[in-house]
Amino acid sequence: MGPERIRLSGITKAFGALKANDHVDLTLHAGEIHALLGENGAGKSTLMKILYGLLRPDSGEIRINGQRVSLPSPQAARAQGIGMVFQHFSLFEDFTALENIAIPLDGRIADAALRAEVEAKARHFGLAIALDRPVHTLSAGERQRIEILRALMQEPQVLILDEPTSVLTPDEAEALFATLDTLAGEGAGILFISHKLEEVRRLCSRATILRGGKVVAETDPRIVSAAELAALMVGEGVLDLRPAADHALGEPMLRLDGLSVAPEGVHGVALRDINLTVQAGEVVAIAGVAGNGQSELYAVISGEGGRVTSGQVRIAGQDVTRRDINARRALGAAFVPEARLGQATLPQGPLSENVILSWHATESLGRWLLDTVRTGAVARRVIERFDVRTPSADPQAAQLSGGNLQKYVVGREIERKPRLMIVDQPSWGVDARAATHIRQTLLDLAAEGAAVLVISQDLDEAMAMADRIAVMHGGHLSAARPVSALSRAEIGLLMTQGESPVRGAA
Amino acid sequence: MEMLPFILATVFTAATPLLIAALGEHVTERAGVLNLGVEGMMIVGAATGFAAAVLTDSSVLGILAGALAGMALSAVFALMVLVFATNQVATGLALTIMGLGLAGLIGQGFVGQPRAAIPPVKIPLLSEIPVLGKAIFTGDFVFFLSLALIGFVAWGLNRSRFGLLLRAVGESHGSAHALGLPVKRIRLVAILFGGLLAGLAGAYLSLIYTRFWSPGMSAGRGWIALALVVFAAGHVWRLVLGAYLFGGITVAQLHAQAGAIGLPSQFLSALPYLMTIAALLFLSISGRKGAGAAGSLGQPFVPER
Known part of the structure; x- marks a missing residue:
């Protein structure tokens, strides 16, 4: 495991009476793919928004590479080397892929110089992208590659992915995993949010599990079963479907x-x-x-x-x-x-x-x-x-x-x-x-x-x-x-x- | 043939206020804000511009004051829409009604006073070209400013970093916010720019086009400017084309009133407005619903916090 990239301690965030995050601790090391697991409403997205500067915690501290930092905005988070790939893509439908990549890059426009850099980066990570097509003509997989490439253009030390495979075909998901492996191999820390337990067990070496805004467990997902992970997420045994008894079909x-x-x-x-x-x-x-x-x-x-x-x-x-x-x-x-x-x-x-x-x-x-x-x-x-x-x-x-x-x-x-x-x-x-x-x-x-x-x-x-x-x-x-x-x-x-x-x- | 340069020049004069106001609204709408108050900002610009010109005895200062008055009114709109997240359509309509009333108040003591024309600018050499020289290269300074504005807006929106961000905010304020773009600040700039240009267009009406002030003199030109923005569907060149087309129709109608064309003048007076309806109808029938409009146009933006 590489040096420590991120240490969150005692992060608390309340919306009214609801404590979305309640004294959450989490560490992320260089070269690690770390899963963040939990049901909807467990507080995963809130935690990630705090780490990306979209929300400010009520209390708790964030350390990046050992330094205590405050992250008042996504720009500040990006300046600290944090990149984010959103669950519901934060892309601009009528813009070309290249323009979409230029938007969060300070001082850049969609010109030939940027194109050359993006193409080099895309080759390095094996991400095939048509840069001149408007986003609304692209498939979900292609859109996600744009979003990933956009994050990678900022040379992130930490990449957050919020349920990245929910819209992908099995093949596209495989390609994504390969990219993430390359990235982790080069020393980035990756936070992988998902509720697909099998893929977490394949890809991640550590998992932090949230329930009701609190960390309930930190474990190595490779050595526990999917059923155990699910039980940790839900709190009790996961409900199974009762198959219907045989019955005749009608008109x-x-x-x-x-x-x-x-x-x-x-x-x-x-x-x-x-x-x-x-x-x-x-x-x-x-x-x-x-x-x-x-x-x-x-x-x-x-x-x-x-x-x-x-x-x-x-x-x-x-x-x-x-x-x-x-x-x-x-x-x-x-x-x-x-x-x-x-x-x-x-x-x-x-x-x-x-x-x-x-x-x-x-x-x-x-x-x-x-x-x-x-x-x-x-x-x-x-x-x-x-x-x-x-x-x-x-x-x-x-x-x-x-x-x-x-x-x-x-x-x-x-x-x-x-x-x-x-x-x-x-x-x-x-x-x-x-x-x-x-x-x-x-x-x-x-x-x-x-x-x-x-x-x-x-x-x-x-x-x-x-x-x-x-x-x-x-x-x-x-x-x-x-x-x-x-x-x-x-x-x-x-x-x-x-x-x-x-x-x-x- | 001797009439041609004169007619062309009047076409440009009639088109310039439409063009300027539409360019401003175009920028505002690209940022995702629908400001239906163009008519109101225009008439306040016309009244304030005229009053300031009389009081300072300077038409140039008058034009400046008119533009700033339009911007001040748009600042009210920005406050309502951006800070209090009010409905943009209702706020814009209210702005027009308020502007019409406010303009009557400001212009009260100035009705019917005449103003001298601003001496025209002649571009050396080019103004000597037959026909075109008198039509295009001789004109008032605001006309030349409007030509520069076309280039500025087209370049600014499509080639500059700020234009990229402005269009991004208009396309999807949710995505823009998620990436940390200052959605409200960018929209504020766009709204103020739209107000500045609407005010400038109004001052042009009272100080250069008619050279007198009378209440209600904007006569729906703000609405035509809005229709031009829809007609342009996101392309500045279509906006320019549309503005000059409407300028041409306006002048044709004046000639018709003098009996030069065998049609009732009332029909031709109505023609610019009929053309506006026709253009909007054409756009909606051509089937591309909302084609060219910014993705989050007219939607209030309220970030979670």
């Missing part, structure tokens, strides 16, 4: 026949000839890297958007291609969109009013005046039945944590007793316990005879839940195949190249 509830959809706007993806059937009683998952047409597919199934150029959407046997979301709800469908706040719920509305958003389509909520007794009762039932933890009896949607809000949204739809449930990203940004709860709820729904379609970027989730999996790539959907007949490698191939690899296809 097809959702059918997509040769569905093609024109792309929406400049950044949209066209859907090409999509075929899929979901029968009552089964769970079908759609896997794939984000941005390959999943949002467009959700929109066209729910009836919220998409210009259908050919083909049909059928729900419960009826052609609903030209009908709106309420007509589809009336046929027994329920929809959980990806965006919890703003689409699934009104952030400032109490949970009882948020009931109206989907219930109005099929239920009577009062003829002239709103039946607030009924909406209140529904909200209470959802909160009880689906274990939604709320700060008050009927809080605003925005006051709930991501996991609890998602439990509410899923529960609200299940209370409508749907025969077809469409869920886009059921556990995106939700902690492990809530994610397991939501998945179990959906499995139970299928066992009771509903058809469930799950669109997920999380391959583990898709494989854990689904009876059959189809993969989205470049706006085309592969044939849905039984999970038991598919290996991870096959799915990885479908995610990167699609069903029938075509040279030059986007």
